[in-house]
Amino acid sequence: MSYRVVHYINQFFANIGGEEMAHVPPELREGHVGPGLAFNQAWKGEAEIVQTIVCGDSYFAEHEKDAKAQVLEWVKEAKPDLFIAGPAFNAGRYGYACANVCQVVQDELGIPVLTGMYEENPGADLKEKVLIVATTNSAAGMRKAAPTMAKLAMKLMKGEALGASCEEGYMPNGIRRNFFEKERGSKRAVDMLLSKLAEKPFTTEYPMPSFDRVAPNKAVKDLSKATIALCTSGGIVPKGNPDHIESSSASHYGEYCIKGVEKLTSETYETAHGGYDPVYANENPNRVLPVDVLRELEKEGKIGKLHDYYYATVGNGTAVASAKKFAAEYAQKLLQANVNAVIMTST
């Protein structure tokens, strides 16, 4: 039995007409229509387009909610293994429709989706949400786009792991995947430098992200009444690392009670961190988590109280998304415990 596919195309590719017919509402046809033939041929019987949904681009733009609802109804009925749309090349409203209809099918029905378009098509704004194959800017690129899309579609239907974007032909979707290049890194660097020096085009292998900046809170007005908590990404844990926090790429954080602990000692605490020389932190863990100093300040009345619990993880090689998740969780605990301020130590 072959895999079953539903294909979405616009009025132009269904041969209904151009701009003058862009108002046509969604229509369901059996089998493949227009560009669907190229996919069917590439799949060689392993998969087949069972139905084609045709919709005018203006209709989709002006009645997006209705159009999506109609598509969802038909796709739900058809229960395909894959929903494929386009490719839209540089047709803006068509690209927008393809990407959005794919997103709703994927999110509402949990069916794998795939579309294709030119990278400057406005629909490509959704490239991190749905899988989009990069095509040329005109339909003349169909001969190249069809096999790329068909191959990727087959992987999705079989549930196989995807390779890196540049290997598979999809637009970078924010998920970094490893693969083996043909040339070693140093050669690629020299080639890239020669292009850059000659002001020829080159493609960076890692486009720089824009960073999340956090504005500092206002200063604590009266420290002598404040409860201060200690938190660290320096990996200070009770001796033996009871929660098995990883030495790099931590998957969790630990919550540890320091009520009545006057200072950390090498007998009772240590670091789990694998990214720095552990000797000095193990000798005197207060160097990373300054419980001793905070206790002194507590006695002197300079701070109200050191919070009874501290939170610790290992920052070494830990994904920013993981770190953000840990902090979001224990920040709530700190708020519930009426902690006024946190000293976060890093290493």
Added chain:
Amino acid sequence: MKLELGFIQIRDIQFSKECKVESGTLYVNADEVKDFIFQDDDVKACVKAAHFDIAKPGESVRITPVKDVIEPRVKVEGPGGEFPGVIAKVDTVGSGKTHVLRGMAIVTAGKIVGFQEGIIDMSGPGADYTPFSKLLNLVLVCEPVEGVHQHEYEHAVRIAGLRAATFVGELGRSLTPDETQEFETYGIKEGIEKLPDLPRVAYVHMLQSQGLLHDTYVYGVDAKKIISTLINPTETMDGAIISGNCVSACDKNTTYHHQNNPVVADLFAQHGKTLNYVCNIITNENVYLADKQRSSDWASKLAGMLDLDGVIISEEGFGNPDTDLIMNCKKTEQKGVKTVLVTDEYAGQDGKSQSLADADPLADAVVTGGNANEVIILPPMDKVIGTLDYVDKIAGGHAGSLRPDGSIEAEIQVITGATNEIGFNCLSAR
């Protein structure tokens, strides 16, 4: 400065009664090598026992925990000797003639500290990620004297490995190399006269210097204590820079990486054709902000003073040094010198996180050695050289990494050299 390298291809290693290289086979009397290693006082004081093993490409062998990998060489003509300032006297190297035992390496292994060393698999999926699976490895497994201080022990094992490499390299002194290659860079004025139309390019080589167990030595000087400076590429090729690292194995440069730095090799390949390879600028990656500022100021200043057109900047390590990388890039670009960066990524096991701890729009040309957080399953091997005791604790492992059948589930971070940042490998990410 001109250096000639004579490559002697090693095709097999065997234990034997005598030490020699004959018809491409290295014969090793392990006791003789050990005697030479233990002549060093620090080794004698800190290393309780040492033994040798051999690991060959394709064998079902796992070496762990790995500290360093070193290529045996011997200086046969010209000033200096192997590992100047550490093993040989401090004379400047990088000229004359050096014999290289190609196709093999000395690998030091055994416990250094509680965690933080790498894995080399000689076959299976892990072998694809480490260049050292393709070499004949003479493995030196060391055991610490009880109660030895970790820093002293790291030093002793480092010296033991270098001494073993020196001893083995010496066996190639009187042989005729299978192949020789010459490498030469010009003086500043000479280069401009000889190659007036070619862009002037240098290599900004960032050396790991975050602290003990994360260190690099240049002519025996701890790289933490250097100010960014100039070095001839042939000096780097001739053993001037050695590794003191044994932390997060995937993107630390072993001594072998320094001896065979591929950025140096690939710049030499274009030297005189498409570019004028002027020199290397070495700089460090200290943890203090003032040091980062000073070192990146100096590295970029030197690039400006040399009137360079472009540089390749390579990082070593990740996280904290990402800041040094971006500072070097930004300041160098602001001097009007174009940059290409070589790094690796920590994008999370799912690949969805930002890959570097720092970023700047001027860093518009980046080569990546791959995402070190990607998870791999390493199947069990018939033989383990070293011990599996630390697999759960090394950087990239987790509780349960070592599974009951001897297989390992871990991030590729655990594999020695997997995401190397001097572009040694083909691994990349998008």
